[in-house]
Amino acid sequence: MSFSDNKLTVRSPADLVTAVPYLLGFRPSDGSIVVIAIRDRRVVFAARSDLPAPDAPASDLLDLVANLVPVVRRQQPITDLMIVGYGDADRLDPALHAVGEAFTAGGMTVRDLLRVTGTRIFNLTCDNPACCPPQGTPFDPTASLVAVQATAAGLVALPDRAAVAARFAPVDGAARDGIRRATTAAVARLKSLNAAGSTGGDEAGAQAVRDALRQHDAGKRLTDDEVAWLTLLLKRPSVRDLAVALTQPHDRHVTFWAEVTRRAEEALVPAPATLLALTAWRCGDGALAAMAADRALQVDPTYQLADLLRQALHAGLPPSAFERATATVRTSPSE
Known part of the structure; x- marks a missing residue:
């Protein structure tokens, strides 16, 4: 999989997670969800949103999804989606499943639901322990070829949204x-x-x-x-x-x-x-x-x-x- 302008090549979930900050321009914080639209193995669009607070009513998540689905659908033609969430399992897993189900119901194919917790990636749509161990897959974004490619291409990932505003x-x-x-x-x-x-x-x-x-x-x-x-x-x-x-x-x-x-x-x-x-x-x-x-x-x-x-x-x-x-x-x- 590659970016639409061929700057980065993504070959694994770890590569994709490493690439997300360069797609957005900053590193997502816990409680973020990122929907990545793919067309013929090329990333063509990425949308990020903050999940509702843990004690928010369920309708807040439904409202978020109701806004996200048409935004992503406008990027058609799309062959599939990758959805990445950041934070702990108790908060993220139900939200990721709900978001994935909403996009599936909207006629779009969700390839993977990924949760990033600390320095580990969990694939919620894969139950094969050989490639998706229950304890997650460790990743080091600084050692990734994607990070090297991004630096060479002049892409920057700021630490957070506050750094963008600064x-x-x-x-x-x-x-x-x-x-x-x-x-x-x-x-x-x-x-x-x-x-x-x-x-x-x-x-x-x-x-x-x-x-x-x-x-x-x-x-x-x-x-x-x-x-x-x-x-x-x-x-x-x-x-x-x-x-x-x-x-x-x-x-x-x-x-x-x-x-x-x-x-x-x-x-x-x-x-x-x-x-x-x-x-x-x-x-x-x-x-x-x-x-x-x-x-x-x-x-x-x-x-x-x-x-x-x-x-x-x-x-x-x-x-x-x-x-x-x-x-x-x-x-x-x-x-």
């Missing part, structure tokens, strides 16, 4: 003070520009986006004044849409928008956070994309592009479908 967490202290002063100056500058002509902001915004991306690609860090000016002008839908068009789906631009989001004044976070979300999604990093979209909506719950992006992520749509669907929405003057 990539675009707001700067504080002196860095925050500097951005605040720069943003005040940028507001005054924009007022003067607007007084000189109604299209000045759009032209300045286009130039700011081009200059900022060019500087970053050349290895130069933006100054506080440049970040403040860029984020202020990104409030204009036309400027933000140009940024969408000019941003490329590679790690350099993910890093760029993460840094701009970190340094932006709170009120100006939605646009760069949404650009970060879209860029991460186009790079295959669904976890970062979802968290960045949530960050945008924390600041402005009415920010339409971030809301549409989050809905698309939750629905399991590919970036191409989202971009087609939002081609007209992105330029709406009401946003």
Whole structure:
């Protein structure tokens, strides 16, 4: 079995478990469940969710499954599924069986149900002790060929979701003070520009986006004044849409928008956070994309592009479908 872009080859349950953090971008914590969709021996999709708390009503698990099944079904054609849960047997085994039964009832083939407890893997669908011993199969992800392949391919698995969020967490202290002063100056500058002509902001915004991306690609860090000016002008839908068009789906631009989001004044976070979300999604990093979209909506719950992006992520749509669907929405003057 291999990834759809041929970066990793998976030959065993231990390989698959080692690969999961690279699929997600972070290591799942106990209480997580991951559904991996496979098409002709290639991994094409992975969805992760937190299981309900141990004392939660049974209906909570049913609700989770009711959301997961249609998301995975949209990835058709799918030949089979692998489902991996993390945690102890008492909590995970009943949940894994329930999730597997739901996907089977939905017409999909579940190849294996795997539980990861500590450094052991338990296969709940195999009763052959020769390959699936009752005490589990030990695995060491650091010694796996998959980990070597992932490192060579430039894939990263952060320790947890908190480490993903830290990539675009707001700067504080002196860095925050500097951005605040720069943003005040940028507001005054924009007022003067607007007084000189109604299209000045759009032209300045286009130039700011081009200059900022060019500087970053050349290895130069933006100054506080440049970040403040860029984020202020990104409030204009036309400027933000140009940024969408000019941003490329590679790690350099993910890093760029993460840094701009970190340094932006709170009120100006939605646009760069949404650009970060879209860029991460186009790079295959669904976890970062979802968290960045949530960050945008924390600041402005009415920010339409971030809301549409989050809905698309939750629905399991590919970036191409989202971009087609939002081609007209992105330029709406009401946003």
